[in-house]
Amino acid sequence: MTEFIQTIVNGLTTGCLYALIALGYTMVYGVLKLLNFAHGDVYMVGAFIGYFVMHWFGGPTAIVIPVPLLLLIMFAVASIGCGLLGVAMERFAYRPLRDAPRIAPLITALGISFMLENTVLLLFGGFTRSYQTESFVSISSGIHLGGVTIDTVQIMIIVVSLLMMLGLQQIVHRTTLGKSMRAVASDREAAEMLGINVNRTIALTFFIGSAMAGVAGVMSGLAFDQITNTIGFLAGLKAFTAAVVGGIGSVPGAMIGGIVIGLCESFSLSYISTEYSDLIVFGILILVMLVRPQGIFGRPPLQKV
Amino acid sequence: MSEAADDSPSIGVDQWVARSGDRRDQGSGWRKLLGQAESRIGWWQRLALVTLFGLIVGQLLNNVNVQTVAFNSLLYAILSLGLNIAVGWAGLLDLGYIAFFGFGAYGYAVFSSTAFGSDGSGGAHLPAIESIPIVLVAAGIVGAIIGLIALRLSGDYLAIVTLFVGQAFMEVVNNVDPGTLGGVNGLYGLDPLHSFGGKIESPLGFYYLALIITAALAAIMHLLDTSRTGRAWRALRDDPLAAAAMTIPVKKLKVMAFSFGAIVGALAGTLFAAQQDTVFPTNFTANVLILIYACLVLGGVGSIAGAIMGGLVVTIGEQMLSSPNDAGYLFYGLILIALVVRIRPWRKLGAVLAGVLAIGFAAHGIVSAISSSAVAGSPGSGGWIGSALRDYVIVPANPATYGNILYVVLICALVAIVRLHGNRRLLAVIPTVYIAACCWESRLIVNPSITTQIMIGAILIVTMAARPQGLLGTARVETVQP
Numbered sequence: 146m147t148e149f150i151q152t153i154v155n156g157l158t159t160g161c162l163y164a165l166i167a168l169g170y171t172m173v174y175g176v177l178k179l180l181n182f183a184h185g186d187v188y189m190v191g192a193f194i195g196y197f198v199m200h201w202f203g204g205p206t207a208i209v210i211p212v213p214l215l216l217l218i219m220f221a222v223a224s225i226g227c228g229l230l231g232v233a234m235e236r237f238a239y240r241p242l243r244d245a246p247r248i249a250p251l252i253t254a255l256g257i258s259f260m261l262e263n264t265v266l267l268l269f270g271g272f273t274r275s276y277q278t279e280s281f282v283s284i285s286s287g288i289h290l291g292g293v294t295i296d297t298v299q300i301m302i303i304v305v306s307l308l309m310m311l312g313l314q315q316i317v318h319r320t321t322l323g324k325s326m327r328a329v330a331s332d333r334e335a336a337e338m339l340g341i342n343v344n345r346t347i348a349l350t351f352f353i354g355s356a357m358a359g360v361a362g363v364m365s366g367l368a369f370d371q372i373t374n375t376i377g378f379l380a381g382l383k384a385f386t387a388a389v390v391g392g393i394g395s396v397p398g399a400m401i402g403g404i405v406i407g408l409c410e411s412f413s414l415s416y417i418s419t420e421y422s423d424l425i426v427f428g429i430l431i432l433v434m435l436v437r438p439q440g441i442f443g444r445p446p447l448q449k450v
Numbered sequence: 451m452s453e454a455a456d457d458s459p460s461i462g463v464d465q466w467v468a469r470s471g472d473r474r475d476q477g478s479g480w481r482k483l484l485g486q487a488e489s490r491i492g493w494w495q496r497l498a499l500v501t502l503f504g505l506i507v508g509q510l511l512n513n514v515n516v517q518t519v520a521f522n523s524l525l526y527a528i529l530s531l532g533l534n535i536a537v538g539w540a541g542l543l544d545l546g547y548i549a550f551f552g553f554g555a556y557g558y559a560v561f562s563s564t565a566f567g568s569d570g571s572g573g574a575h576l577p578a579i580e581s582i583p584i585v586l587v588a589a590g591i592v593g594a595i596i597g598l599i600a601l602r603l604s605g606d607y608l609a610i611v612t613l614f615v616g617q618a619f620m621e622v623v624n625n626v627d628p629g630t631l632g633g634v635n636g637l638y639g640l641d642p643l644h645s646f647g648g649k650i651e652s653p654l655g656f657y658y659l660a661l662i663i664t665a666a667l668a669a670i671m672h673l674l675d676t677s678r679t680g681r682a683w684r685a686l687r688d689d690p691l692a693a694a695a696m697t698i699p700v701k702k703l704k705v706m707a708f709s710f711g712a713i714v715g716a717l718a719g720t721l722f723a724a725q726q727d728t729v730f731p732t733n734f735t736a737n738v739l740i741l742i743y744a745c746l747v748l749g750g751v752g753s754i755a756g757a758i759m760g761g762l763v764v765t766i767g768e769q770m771l772s773s774p775n776d777a778g779y780l781f782y783g784l785i786l787i788a789l790v791v792r793i794r795p796w797r798k799l800g801a802v803l804a805g806v807l808a809i810g811f812a813a814h815g816i817v818s819a820i821s822s823s824a825v826a827g828s829p830g831s832g833g834w835i836g837s838a839l840r841d842y843v844i845v846p847a848n849p850a851t852y853g854n855i856l857y858v859v860l861i862c863a864l865v866a867i868v869r870l871h872g873n874r875r876l877l878a879v880i881p882t883v884y885i886a887a888c889c890w891e892s893r894l895i896v897n898p899s900i901t902t903q904i905m906i907g908a909i910l911i912v913t914m915a916a917r918p919q920g921l922l923g924t925a926r927v928e929t930v931q932p
Contacts, residue, residue, distance in 0.1 A: 180609060237865050241915050249914045251543050251609055252747055256910025259740050263903040264861075267893070268854045378736065382617065385610050420625040427614045431599060434611060438602055 147292035152415045153408065158299045158368065160407020161306035165361035166384030167391070167399040168313060169231075169354030175330040175394040176350045177243075182254035183234060185381015186261040187227050187355045191362025192372040193265060194223040196274055205277035212281055216367075220305070223363045224356035231355025232348050240344070258377070265374040273373050276366045298368045305364065309357055310400050316353070317396055326350055330394065379423070383410070386430045392443025401441060405429075493672055501665040508657055517653035519769045521725060524660035525718055527761030530745040531667050531754065532714025537743075538752035539680060540707035541687025542608055545739065546596060546615030550589055550712040552734035554719020556623060557585030559637040559729045560630060579645040582720050586713050593712025597705035616739060623731045636730035643724040656725045663721070664758065667714065671754045674710075683707060684752075737903065741768075744906045747913050750923025759922055764906070771905070772898040778835035781890055785883060798876060805880040810842040810887065817844050830895035843884075845892045853893025860885050 166188050173181045198219045203209040210218075238257055242250045278284060278298060287296040317323040325346045328336040337343045365380070366372050383406055391402025406426060413425040433440065491499075511517045529551060536544040561581035576584075596615055600608050623631050631637070643650040643659070650659055674680050685693040686703055694700045723729050741764065749760025770776040793799040818825045827845035829836045846852050863882040870878050894901045919925045 233865065237868060238911055238915070245914070245918060246541075248537070248541060248543055248751070249918055252743065253911050253914045255545075255740055255743060256907045256914070258907075259737075260904055260907030260911070263900050263907065264857070267857065267897060267900045267904065379617075382610070382614060386614075389607065389610070421621070424618055424621050427618050430611065430614060434602055434607065435599070438607070 148415065150293045152411050154293060154295050154299065155415075156408035156411030157404060158302050158407070159410060160387075160404035161302050162361050162365050162368075162403075163380070163384045163387045163406050164400045164403025165306055165309065165357045165364075166380060167387040167403045168310070168396065169358045170385050170388040171391070171393050171396065171399040172326070172350050172354045174388070176326060176333075176347050177239070179239060179250050180254065180385075181234075181239075182251070182381070183257040183261060184354070184358060185377035185379075185384065186258045187230055187234075187377070188358040188362040188365075188380055188384075189372070189374060189377030190230060190261060190265065191223040191227045191359030192366040192376065193269065193274075193362075193374075194226045194359065195219040195363030195366050196276060196372060198222050199276070205280045208281050215281075216301075219363050220360050223359035225359075227359025227362070228352040228356035231351040231358075234355075235348055235351040240347075258381075262374050262377065269374070271374060273371050276370050276372070278367045278370060282367070298364075302364045302368060305360065309360065310396075313353070313357070313396060322346070322349060383423075383426055386426055389430060389440055390433050392440025395440070395442040398440055398442030405441075494669065497665060497668055497672075501661065504661045504665075505658070508654060508661065511654065511657070514653050517657050519765065521653060521657045521660050522769075523762045523765035524657065524664050525722055525725075525761075526742065526745050526765045527664050527758040528660065528667060528718040528721070529715065529742045530749065530757040530761045531664075531671055532711050532718065533742055533746050534671070534752065534754070534757045535674075535683075535714065536707045536711040537746065538757070539675070539683040539687060540704060541683075542600065542704060542707060544612050544708065544711060545609050546612035546619075547711065547715055547742065548616045548734050548736070548739040549619035550593060550715030551719045551722070551738070551742075552619050552623065552729075552731075553589050553592060553712075554585055554716030555723035555729045555733065556631065556637070556719075557588060557716065558582065558720040558723040559640055561585070562641040562724070563637050563639060575641055577645045578643045578720075578724070582717070585720055586716055589712045589716030590709045593709040594705050596712075597708030600708065601701050601704055613736075616734075616736065619734065620731055623734075632729075634731060636728055636733075638728040640723060640727050640729075642727075650724075653725075656721070660721060663717070668754055668758060675754065679703070679706070740910070741906055744909045746920075748909050748920055750920030751918075753920065753923040756920050756922035760920065763921075764909075767905075768902050771902050774830060774836075774895060774898075775832040777895050777898065778831040778833070781895075782835065782887075785886065789879070789883075793876065793879075802876055802879055806883045807842075809880055810884050813884065814841055814844055823847055827892065829891035831891060839887070839891060843888045843891045845888070849892035849896075853889055853896075856885055856889035857893060860889050 166184065169184050169187070170181065173179055173184070199205060199208070199215065202215055202218070208215055234257060238253050239250055242253060282297055284296045284298055285294075287294060287300055315323075317326060325336065325341045326349075328339070328341055329343055329346050329350075333343055336346075365376070384403065387402035387406040388399050389402070390405055391398025391400070406429070409429055410422050410426055413422040417425065507520070511520055529547075532550075533544065533547050536542045536547070558578075558581055561576045561584065562578075563575075596612070600611065603611055624634055628635075643656075650656060682693070682698045682703055685696065685698055686700055690700055722733070726733075745760035745764045746757055747760070748764060749758070750756025767780060770780045789799060789802060793802055814825060824846050825844055826847035827849050829839045829843055829845055831839065860882070863878070863885055867875055867878050867882060894904075913920060
């Protein structure tokens, strides 16, 4: 029973991270109908930015400012850096291809993903870097209930993710920006005719999505300790699965999908096999595709002629 | 092998659009004569000429390394021909293609080694004439199954599911049954390609085999392309809904495209395994997939000649990049070609080139006057290029950090050039080329493998933005997306 609850806790934590990345996928897909393969690599860049910010402030063993402030700065810098990266990507790679055949931006996205991965490899080397979280955050002083432990980093991940998701929900449903995002998602041309600045809306969507991926990158660095230039590929793939399971284009769907994928992964890790956990996630994707292609929250797409 | 060359009306090509190209391209004088001569040669005559050329080239290759490169370039040509079926004709973004390549390689490997035996002896050891057809049929069936899954999915979903197929393949060969598939250590000590008592072992033999297979595939592809099925695929690509309304069997065609692509990919895999003598899981990573995509996209999605051309160009380019003496020709040659093609008229081009030279020597002079250690390093290029650039580029004694900064600056400068227009762009080109040269000599050429990957990524992005039809493809008239 203890192991069962612990597995749920672990699954929730990774699930929150997947959900944060999935939100970027789903938002971009919503407004542009574009699958941004490079999104997983934005997450990787976020993890690297967080790492270098931490080293800027003295490194894991000799941090010169209070730790909560450091974490806040790490999140802020990573989200702004990744957000700008996302905007640049949209502006220079995707915008010229907006009216191109569907396959063109996908190939561009592959190219961007490949370039980001190898640029980080060129600049920072291919070795594994360690956040060494335990030397500046007292991880073990979390919540202990019976045999179940929710450590500090896990609490932080869950709280920060929930806050960000709530914030995003507010942005999408309560602000003018959110309104224009929804308008662009439902019909770009009509939105443009009604005076919505489509380019600005799309750029901001990229900014918000990439910023969340950046925060997820920093948190995954804190939680899983090790980062390399290749962590983006698999994380991006699973986050995309989360977005699809929840129903791509739907914001609550991405959150639920992320948590579902996180739980599946953690259960298959502790109860079935460590080696096949990726295959199991893949199996879920196939199953969802076959049974309910529009996902849990998605509406079946209307095909316009 | 272009379709619009003959005058007979062809289905699927808008006549006016086709003719407008002719009107412009026909030109006058020797160009017209050459064009007329070209249009009289049929596709199979061209193919025979190219194959003959390939045979003659084979006679001239006397170095084992060069023979291997020649084989690899044909291997990638075959791979991009196979990818072209699903991606170029049927318009299905198949990111699991690498799994079929791997499937073919592993299939050949288990039938030609001790994999099925016990304690390192025994095993199937089938001759190639038996093992390769088995593997190809199996690949076709697996491809059809994945195609069946893909039926439910459109465009982007399909891409990600097939990407997962590639990932799943890696998981399977790494983890499932290490006794048979070798796990991370792969399979080694495969039999040479043998049948009917004869066998192929030398790189040159494999080159000729690959040449024959490429030529045969090109012929099959051409027949397929101009067949009813080929036309139906293109209809499916351009508008699936309209194709379905025209009673084209969309589902069957999608499964066929996957299946055919899988067979060609697996064929390339068997060749690869036989030539390498070993297979490792790392031969089939996403990097290789993107390399194949780069071949196809550069050559021209949907074009047979383009797919072959792309395979040759990318593989030879990759090989040139890994040698410090040759990489310079490729890099500076590309810059020069880009400048010559893009900058008109000639006097502006002259001014830009003069500016590029002047700014370099001036910057080198100024920096060396300020601090001699800032120019203490030597260019990464070897040969005469390296010595010619010694007093041109600024390379400090320890160039790693400096090169990294330059790389970031270079990316920013390239992005800025896209935004500028007219004379400002010309002005911005001058320092950018110089930064590129400095960055190249101090950082990029020192890490040829990473540089190759970055350039492959750049090929994908730049081709899609600047010339989506690739080198040899024909531009498609697109309907506006809903």
